[in-house]
Amino acid sequence: MFLTRHALLLGAATLPSAVYAQQAPEAETGASTAAAQPSVPSEDLGEEEEIVVTGQRARGSVIGDIPPERTFDSRDVRATGATNINELLEALAPEIGSARGRGGGRPVLLLNGQRISGFRELRDIPTEAISRMEVLPEEVALKYGYRPDQRVVNIVLRQRFRSTVAEVAGGGASEGGYLNGRGDLTRLIIQRDGRTGFNVRAEGNGLLTESERDITSTDIIDDSAARSLIGSRRLLRGSATHNQQIFGNVSATLNGEIEHQEGRSLIGLSDRLLDTLARNTSTDSAHLGTTINGNVAQWRWNVTGNADLARSMTRTDRDDEFDNDRGRTLIASGDLVATANGKLFSLPAGDATTTVRVGAATVHLDSKRRRAGAVTSNDLGRTSGNAAVNLDLPVSRRNRDFAALGNLTLNANAEVERLSDFGTLTTLGAGANWSPMERLNLISSWTREEGPATIGQLGDPVLETPGARIFDFTTGETAFVTAITGGNPDLLADRRRVFKIGGNWQPLAETDLTLRADYVRSTITRPVSGISAMPAIEAAFPERFLRDDAGELVSVDLRPVNFDRARRDTLRLGLSYSKPLKSRRPSQAFIDQMRAQFGRNRPQGAPAAEGERPRREGREGGAFRGGGGQFGGGNRGRLTFSLTDTINLVDRVTIRPGVPELDYLRGEAVGQFGGRPRHEVEAQAGWSNNGLGARLSANWRSGTRVDSLAGDDLRFSPLGTFDLRLFANLGEQFELVRKQPWLRGSSVRLEVNNLLNSRPRVRNGAGEVPRNYQADLLDPLGRTVLISFRKLFLPPRSFFRRQRQEERQRETPTR
Numbered sequence: 045m046f047l048t049r050h051a052l053l054l055g056a057a058t059l060p061s062a063v064y065a066q067q068a069p070e071a072e073t074g075a076s077t078a079a080a081q082p083s084v085p086s087e088d089l090g091e092e093e094e095i096v097v098t099g100q101r102a103r104g105s106v107i108g109d110i111p112p113e114r115t116f117d118s119r120d121v122r123a124t125g126a127t128n129i130n131e132l133l134e135a136l137a138p139e140i141g142s143a144r145g146r147g148g149g150r151p152v153l154l155l156n157g158q159r160i161s162g163f164r165e166l167r168d169i170p171t172e173a174i175s176r177m178e179v180l181p182e183e184v185a186l187k188y189g190y191r192p193d194q195r196v197v198n199i200v201l202r203q204r205f206r207s208t209v210a211e212v213a214g215g216g217a218s219e220g221g222y223l224n225g226r227g228d229l230t231r232l233i234i235q236r237d238g239r240t241g242f243n244v245r246a247e248g249n250g251l252l253t254e255s256e257r258d259i260t261s262t263d264i265i266d267d268s269a270a271r272s273l274i275g276s277r278r279l280l281r282g283s284a285t286h287n288q289q290i291f292g293n294v295s296a297t298l299n300g301e302i303e304h305q306e307g308r309s310l311i312g313l314s315d316r317l318l319d320t321l322a323r324n325t326s327t328d329s330a331h332l333g334t335t336i337n338g339n340v341a342q343w344r345w346n347v348t349g350n351a352d353l354a355r356s357m358t359r360t361d362r363d364d365e366f367d368n369d370r371g372r373t374l375i376a377s378g379d380l381v382a383t384a385n386g387k388l389f390s391l392p393a394g395d396a397t398t399t400v401r402v403g404a405a406t407v408h409l410d411s412k413r414r415r416a417g418a419v420t421s422n423d424l425g426r427t428s429g430n431a432a433v434n435l436d437l438p439v440s441r442r443n444r445d446f447a448a449l450g451n452l453t454l455n456a457n458a459e460v461e462r463l464s465d466f467g468t469l470t471t472l473g474a475g476a477n478w479s480p481m482e483r484l485n486l487i488s489s490w491t492r493e494e495g496p497a498t499i500g501q502l503g504d505p506v507l508e509t510p511g512a513r514i515f516d517f518t519t520g521e522t523a524f525v526t527a528i529t530g531g532n533p534d535l536l537a538d539r540r541r542v543f544k545i546g547g548n549w550q551p552l553a554e555t556d557l558t559l560r561a562d563y564v565r566s567t568i569t570r571p572v573s574g575i576s577a578m579p580a581i582e583a584a585f586p587e588r589f590l591r592d593d594a595g596e597l598v599s600v601d602l603r604p605v606n607f608d609r610a611r612r613d614t615l616r617l618g619l620s621y622s623k624p625l626k627s628r629r630p631s632q633a634f635i636d637q638m639r640a641q642f643g644r645n646r647p648q649g650a651p652a653a654e655g656e657r658p659r660r661e662g663r664e665g666g667a668f669r670g671g672g673g674q675f676g677g678g679n680r681g682r683l684t685f686s687l688t689d690t691i692n693l694v695d696r697v698t699i700r701p702g703v704p705e706l707d708y709l710r711g712e713a714v715g716q717f718g719g720r721p722r723h724e725v726e727a728q729a730g731w732s733n734n735g736l737g738a739r740l741s742a743n744w745r746s747g748t749r750v751d752s753l754a755g756d757d758l759r760f761s762p763l764g765t766f767d768l769r770l771f772a773n774l775g776e777q778f779e780l781v782r783k784q785p786w787l788r789g790s791s792v793r794l795e796v797n798n799l800l801n802s803r804p805r806v807r808n809g810a811g812e813v814p815r816n817y818q819a820d821l822l823d824p825l826g827r828t829v830l831i832s833f834r835k836l837f838l839p840p841r842s843f844f845r846r847q848r849q850e851e852r853q854r855e856t857p858t859r
Contacts, residue, residue: 104156104175104200107187107344107385108397108436109453110477111485112178112198113548113560114139114620121174123682123732125739125771125793127211127834128230129199130167132177135739138688138726140179142195143564143614144542152185154198159188159383161333161348165285165299166199168230168243172836173205181487181546183475186434186457188346189383189401192473192489193542205234208837213793215830218801221256222274222825224249238288238295248278253310257820267313270320271511273824275309294338301331312511314363321361323509329354343386351378358507362416370414371505379405392445393452394438401432411505424503424533425464432459432471442479450480455489465502466537469494483550491542497535497572501604506530515816516597517713518579520756520808522816523597532603540568546616560618568610571697575602576715580706584699608701613694618687625681625733681733690724711751717822718760718806719748735776741767758814761805768796789836794829801827 116136126132133140133150140151155166180196188196207230214225226247233240254261254268261268283301290296306326314321329352336347358371381403387395405428412421434457440446459471475489512527546562575581575588577600582589590599695708706712708720723746730739744764751757771793774780781787803826806817813819820826 102176102200104198106154106157106178106180106184106196106198107399108184109394109438109451110180110184110487111479112180114179114558116177116179118172118175119624119680119682120622120684121171121177123684123730123737123739124171125730125732125737125769126171127209127791127793128167128171129169129174132171132174133197135728135741136179138728139618139620139686140195140197141688142182142193143562143616143690144182144193144544144566151179151195151197152188152190154188154196156200157198158337158344159335159346159348161297161299161335161350162331164283164301164331164333165297165335168228168245168283169199169201169232169241170207170209170230170836172207173201173232173234175200175202182544183455183477183487183489186455186473187385187397187399187436189381189399189432189434191459191471191493192457192475192491201234201239203234203236205232205239206839207232209834210837211832211834213830213832215795215828217252217825218827218829219257222250222252222828224830238286240286242284243282245281246279249274249276251276251308251310252824254821257824259818259820260815262815265313270310270313272310273821275307275323277305277307279303279305292338294336296337297333297335299331299333299335301329303327303329311360311509314361316363319361321510323358323360325356325358327354327356341386343384345382345384347380347382349378349380352376358505360507360509367417369416369508371411371507372413373409373411373505375407375409375499377405377407379403388435391438393441394444396438397436399432399434402430404429407499409499409503411503413505413507415508420506422503422505422531422533424499426499428461428463430459430461433457450478452479453477459493463496466496469496469537483553484547485549486545486547488545489543492539493542494537494539496537497532497604500531501535501572502531502533504529504531506603513816513821514577514597514600515758515814516577517750517752518577518582519595519597520752520814522814523577525597526599528599528601528603530603532605535572535604536570536606538568538570538572538606540566540571542566556622558620560616560620562616563614564616565613565694566611568612570606570608571610572604573607573610573697574604574715575600576713578706578713580699580703580712584703608698608703610697611694612692612696615691615693617689617691620686621684623683625683625731627680627734682730684728684730686726686728688726690726692720692722692724695720709748711749711757713750717804718758719750721745721748732771735773737769737771739769741769743767752808756808756810758817759807761807763802763804765797765802766799768794768799770794791834791836793832793834795832796827796829798823798825798827 121132124132124135126135142151150163153160153163153166160166177200178198180198182192182195184196185192185194209228209230209232211228211230212226214223216223224247226245228243228245230243231241251272252274254271254273255266257273259268281301281303283299285297285299287295287297304327307324309323311321311323313319331350331352333350334348338345352375354373354375356373358369360369360371362368381401383399383401385399386397388398389396406426408425410421410423412419414420435455437454437456439452439454440449441451446452453476455473455475455477457471457473461469461471463469471491471493473489473491473493475487478486480486507529509527509529511524514523514525514527515521516523543565544562546560546564548558548560550556550558575585577589577597585605588601588605589597592598692709697706697708699706708714709722710719712719714720723744725742725744727742728739731737742764745762747762748760749757750760771791773791774787775789775791777787803819804817804822805819806813806822808814
């Protein structure tokens, strides 16, 4: 129910952007999970926290009994300084990352405890619309029909919200030569029976060339102005999402997006030394996604579908301007997935539950390439069908039989997938979730899965880039070669076995401190990998390397291949801490002055308007409330800290049988940027209060060594970088808003990435820097600065009047 009286009274004056955007949701009966943070008085501006009732599940909770590893309430979310869900996930990347899976993917995302069709459904939602966010272990993904190879993030939205947000940002590198900017317009309306949102975004950046950085060249002719370190890029995107309760407890969501992107990079001078050669790219894409959710008895069901179409064009200049290389790729794909989760039967410790998933997908790739007048084409298609089942069996509960065991649940899962180009692939898994005592949760799991190469790895168009700079580990020198990239249709499916044991512990009941640890061991047969100019790889794939009579590298085919086997063991340790901070409260005289200025005060003691609810009393803090929150004061601030250390214990690969094993931790290169660091540390510290905030992120990785066949080993020094974010919600600066009312709902943010301008340092045995490993080549940007201004616009007063009338009509009994 809208708290309309207070929203009209104070919503325009000094509250943060969340207040301007919305009316506070009606308090619901709910409960935090076992791993939720200790509750604090709900004094936040513009919102009321849900009433906590022990023993009941909170609104939007996930399926099953695995508690969240971290729970962020609305104040924790805004303390990050992120303005939308995409930025929020980036800010919290160290806490939501996983040591499992195929790497590089974002976590499994749920919205209000339900599956969604894809990330586009929630990417642009403002953070003010978030009620809470939960981070859960990979095993929760099984309960929603996903594979357990990424952590799960569940985002719970407010029940009512309304906002229009405009944002502009611009910046560049502190050393000059590079500028970037973006603009966003987002509209979002959330009501009890659905939500509607759209977003329009434009962004771009300029070209950065080698001549604008400190790069040494031994070439007779200086072509640094004709080589780009970072290509120019322009993007324009529009998206829309609509969710509606269509009948009973069934809701449907439709999401659509179109995008255009183009870029340009410079690749050197032509042989005539008169023209600059360039590569131009253009990509157009369209997406349509849908989700249907519902309940039948004790079963939840969900159907998601996606359709995507993307066309990319590439033009690479040649010496003959009338005979440029051209490439075109068209990819069309679609998928349909249905899942159901519910109770099978009862056991002494609780209900045995299952999740069943069936799905089908299709993808088609059509590529064409013209080089030197010759035209080649590639036409690939893949269709697949899959089915999966997951079973959870509760063994014991602390308050039931076998109480001494604590809470113990066993799990088993299986999946079969039939692909038109790879045949039948299977996945098997098992695990256990054990909580021997309050605030301590342990999880172990084992998975054996088979996975195909992607359609892009198989069929991307083959491109040749002349004059590409690459380090030749055989000669110990930098070479300019023709680099061949694209797909390899001969790739085979891989098979991986993954074992994980981990847990999280909250040692103090009244302190929001969480300790986490995960050990993961992965063994992969036939892993798909890229090519690098390592001697062992050249010995195993000699056909991929072309040298001249002097032994100089001329051409390298970098397309992916299957290695024989690989093994990687990692230990991921982390801690997180959060503490609420008291916030200042304006004086009563100032509150009265603001009421008078904005003309929204009702005489004290006057009766409420018809249909208007009386103000709630008896909450903690005693400060004046507006829009369901307070006019300042209370535990609204946050002090946060998190630390994660990923320790790489083993990282080895065998390229082919009979070839010596490569150890990426001891002398072998993962790619062109050194070996695998033993430690990868990520730390974040944040403070926010009274509308001001700061967030400092640090990343550090240990040094590595790469052996060279020429005996000139390369040493990569340890590298640490710091990113700083400062932000101010101007709507909470009371005196400023009183003088400049147009600043209501506005905020400014300053971001400085790579604060200390740190760059990788590489030396050979003689203490020299190889040409390919100059610092400005490895990190062309260095320190960057970005300034953004954001304005959240108020709904018109007629909106609030209309909402009062609708609420009154719904609450009036039918006579």
